[in-house]
Amino acid sequence: MKSLKDYMPFILQPQNIARIEGDVILIGDRRAYPLSQEFVSCASVEEVAVAIETMVTQGGGPVRAAMIAMLFLAGQADRGEVKKTPETFIEAKKRLQITRPTNTTMARVLERLVEIILNNLQKGNELAIEVNKFIEDFQKEYESYSFAMAETGAGLIEDGDGVLTMCFAETSFILAIALALEQGKNIKVFSPETRPYLQGARLTAPCLMEVGADVTLITDSMCAFVMSQGKIQKYMTAVDIVTSDGWAANKIGTFQNAVCASYHGIPYFPFAIDPDMTRKGRDGIIIEERNPEEVKMIKGIPTTRPDMKAYYPAFDIVPPHLIAGIITPKGLVSPYALKDVFK
Amino acid sequence: MKSLKDYMPFILQPQNIARIEGDVILIGDRRAYPLSQEFVSCASVEEVAVAIETMVTQGGGPVRAAMIAMLFLAGQADRGEVKKTPETFIEAKKRLQITRPTNTTMARVLERLVEIILNNLQKGNELAIEVNKFIEDFQKEYESYSFAMAETGAGLIEDGDGVLTMCFAETSFILAIALALEQGKNIKVFSPETRPYLQGARLTAPCLMEVGADVTLITDSMCAFVMSQGKIQKYMTAVDIVTSDGWAANKIGTFQNAVCASYHGIPYFPFAIDPDMTRKGRDGIIIEERNPEEVKMIKGIPTTRPDMKAYYPAFDIVPPHLIAGIITPKGLVSPYALKDVFK
Numbered sequence: 001m002k003s004l005k006d007y008m009p010f011i012l013q014p015q016n017i018a019r020i021e022g023d024v025i026l027i028g029d030r031r032a033y034p035l036s037q038e039f040v041s042c043a044s045v046e047e048v049a050v051a052i053e054t055m056v057t058q059g060g061g062p063v064r065a066a067m068i069a070m071l072f073l074a075g076q077a078d079r080g081e082v083k084k085t086p087e088t089f090i091e092a093k094k095r096l097q098i099t100r101p102t103n104t105t106m107a108r109v110l111e112r113l114v115e116i117i118l119n120n121l122q123k124g125n126e127l128a129i130e131v132n133k134f135i136e137d138f139q140k141e142y143e144s145y146s147f148a149m150a151e152t153g154a155g156l157i158e159d160g161d162g163v164l165t166m167c168f169a170e171t172s173f174i175l176a177i178a179l180a181l182e183q184g185k186n187i188k189v190f191s192p193e194t195r196p197y198l199q200g201a202r203l204t205a206p207c208l209m210e211v212g213a214d215v216t217l218i219t220d221s222m223c224a225f226v227m228s229q230g231k232i233q234k235y236m237t238a239v240d241i242v243t244s245d246g247w248a249a250n251k252i253g254t255f256q257n258a259v260c261a262s263y264h265g266i267p268y269f270p271f272a273i274d275p276d277m278t279r280k281g282r283d284g285i286i287i288e289e290r291n292p293e294e295v296k297m298i299k300g301i302p303t304t305r306p307d308m309k310a311y312y313p314a315f316d317i318v319p320p321h322l323i324a325g326i327i328t329p330k331g332l333v334s335p336y337a338l339k340d341v342f343k
Numbered sequence: 344m345k346s347l348k349d350y351m352p353f354i355l356q357p358q359n360i361a362r363i364e365g366d367v368i369l370i371g372d373r374r375a376y377p378l379s380q381e382f383v384s385c386a387s388v389e390e391v392a393v394a395i396e397t398m399v400t401q402g403g404g405p406v407r408a409a410m411i412a413m414l415f416l417a418g419q420a421d422r423g424e425v426k427k428t429p430e431t432f433i434e435a436k437k438r439l440q441i442t443r444p445t446n447t448t449m450a451r452v453l454e455r456l457v458e459i460i461l462n463n464l465q466k467g468n469e470l471a472i473e474v475n476k477f478i479e480d481f482q483k484e485y486e487s488y489s490f491a492m493a494e495t496g497a498g499l500i501e502d503g504d505g506v507l508t509m510c511f512a513e514t515s516f517i518l519a520i521a522l523a524l525e526q527g528k529n530i531k532v533f534s535p536e537t538r539p540y541l542q543g544a545r546l547t548a549p550c551l552m553e554v555g556a557d558v559t560l561i562t563d564s565m566c567a568f569v570m571s572q573g574k575i576q577k578y579m580t581a582v583d584i585v586t587s588d589g590w591a592a593n594k595i596g597t598f599q600n601a602v603c604a605s606y607h608g609i610p611y612f613p614f615a616i617d618p619d620m621t622r623k624g625r626d627g628i629i630i631e632e633r634n635p636e637e638v639k640m641i642k643g644i645p646t647t648r649p650d651m652k653a654y655y656p657a658f659d660i661v662p663p664h665l666i667a668g669i670i671t672p673k674g675l676v677s678p679y680a681l682k683d684v685f686k
Contacts, residue, residue: 034647034648035645035648190654192564193538193638193646193647194564195536195538195562195563195564196562198646198647201639201646201647201651202646202647205647205648205651206647206648206651209648209650209651214652215651215652216652216653216654217638217639217647217651217652217653217654218638218653218654218655219538219539219563219595219596219638219655220538220562220563220564220596221535221537221538221563221594221595221596221599222595222596222654222656222659223599224598224599224602224659225595225598225599225656225659225660226654228598228659228660251564252562252564252565252568253562253563253564253565255567255568255571256564256566256567256568256599256603259567259602259603259606260599260602260603262606263602263605263606295536295560295561295562296544296560298641298642298644298646299641299644299646301641301642301644302378303536303541303544303545303641303642304377304536304541304544304545304548304549304560305377305378305548305549305552307552308544308548308549308552308558308560309557309558309559309560310559310560310561311533311559311560311561311565311569312561312562313565313568316565316567316568316571317568317571
């Protein structure tokens with residue numbers, strides 16, 4: 001049986017997301033991709049936090065980067081290089097958690113991981129072994145969840161379909177496309193570029209090419225027109241958070257595509273590995289605002305007057321009535337049925 | 344009484360759109376603005392056509408550039424530097440017309456102008472004098488139409504409104520904002536950057552700053568989210584063409600904003616100086632497709648793999664049911680009433 005590794009493009013191979021090498025943590029630099037394959041080297045939890053904040057990694061990347069940072073810290077504690085105290089890990093957890101206010105997956109994984117660390121600290125165990133075990137279990141679960149979601153996603157895609165995505169729906173969506181292609185389905189994927197960070201142009205479209213998909217890059221302003229031409233039958237994205245009552249936040253632009261999909265009678269299916277059952281409704285979602293200077297430039301090149309005012313909400317929110325079904329590890333779930341399925 | 348000149352930002356002053364200087368035609372380079380104020384120098388109709396095709400000027404610019412090219416050619420014909428025959432002008436007209444398949448305003452103005460030229464050619468008159476008179480009359484009419492539309496537009500904007508635009512709605516819209524400000528209205532304008540050519544970032548937002556408006560630059564993917572936050576009360580754009588039955592085409596992205604405006608209960612008001620009563624419905628509009636390579640780069644910097652497939656329709660089409668009213672020189676007209684008002 002094939003594993004994730006056999007399908008995943010370079011940038012989504014676990015070791016290329018984040019790994020420890022000697023005295024440092026290497027994080028795959030998603031800002032440089034696909035024009036080059038680079039890694040950012042971090043020598044501390046603080047440096048990993050800054051790397052996450054500066055978009056070295058994004059999407060599902062921060063979860064692994066944060067776990068690897070904890071493994072790194074556990075090793076340092078075991079060797080006596082940092083204080084082997086609860087505070088060391090609680091502080092590291094807090095620092096990492098605030099890097100991503102909208103997507104709460106990493107924050108929740110760190111809660112579980114630090115609980116395990118504190119338990120083992122009390123028992124006087126070697127911490128790195130326990131953290132490593134957690135990461136391996138997490139990865140195994142992640143792989144099985146990804147296949148479950150990808151199979152549901154591939155099943156929703158019909159032969160001849162055009163599929164629109166937004167931002168970087170990474171593992172589950174890329175795998176869904178790969179599986180649909182394996183099933184012999186003729187599909188076309190449209191990838192908006194995703195300004196201002198261009199995740200669509202830099203990550204999604206190249207990764208889809210790597211798995212052999214017929215992918216077309218468009219600007220974020222072309223989605224509705226492409227729908228009106230009859231080129232899109234399914235709209236599929238990742239989400240950064242789904243609340244218990246089916247509100248979903250994802251990269252800015254996802255919402256307006258959902259509105260336009262609804263107008264054109266196209267179903268919207270987000271992939272959510274882990275709905276956040278502790279949050280409810282629009283107000284349960286914190287929208288991260290990034291530096292507005294990023295709206296005024298592209299890859300460092302200014303696009304307007306330097307004294308221009310700009311606004312950069314990094315995510316938007318899709319209400320449940322625009323969601324045809326959420327693709328979860330437990331199958332396709334109505335946004336109104338999450339409470340029953342994820343208790 | 345104030346004239347257009349008193350309101351218009353640098354790039355919209357007629358002499359900065361296109362003028363003859365000595366042996367050449369100077370066209371204001373809208374690609375370089377606002378970071379610098381440059382002109383492209385053209386020594387023939389062919390060079391003007393290429394300048395229009397390569398986006399040196401756009402929006403309302405090509406109409407004036409084409410008329411100035413005809414004036415230049417008329418002068419050459421009068422002086423015997425080119426053949427003073429109908430073919431000279433008919434060929435020039437055809438060459439200029441094919442530069443802009445979607446916006447038919449320039450094509451229609453050239454029809455009228457070349458008819459006048461051919462009449463005067465038959466009578467043996469000096470051509471440049473006649474062409475110059477046509478341009479002056481056109482400019483006078485344009486100014487009076489612009490004020491009429493801007494007054495209607497300003498009247499629709501209420502104190503405290505947020506106004507979304509798309510691409511470069513230039514004279515009429517900029518003037519509408521200037522007049523609304525003069526009326527003491529507190530308004531905020533949101534300008535999407537308008538990928539891939541960034542007319543919003545480079546032209547609209549800086550021009551609005553020049554006339555003293557409170558303008559915020561956003562990416563094209565943020566429009567619906569900004570609407571959902573209650574920050575937008577009116578959506579106003581130019582249009583490149585309105586058909587006799589109220590279908591409107593404008594820069595790609597205009598349609599998806601219209602869909603999202605409708606979803607949020609926000610009225611959409613396009614400015615149309617000159618509906619094209621010879622065209623009908625969606626099929627009466629030709630959508631210009633530009634070089635897809637432009638989708639894969641920003642200001643010449645590549646954003647993805649060089650072998651990526653891309654698609655670049657330059658305009659999209661808004662159906663009449665999404666238009667609350669068209670701002671014309673004859674006032675605010677229902678898209679379904681154009682046939683009665685423009686006979």
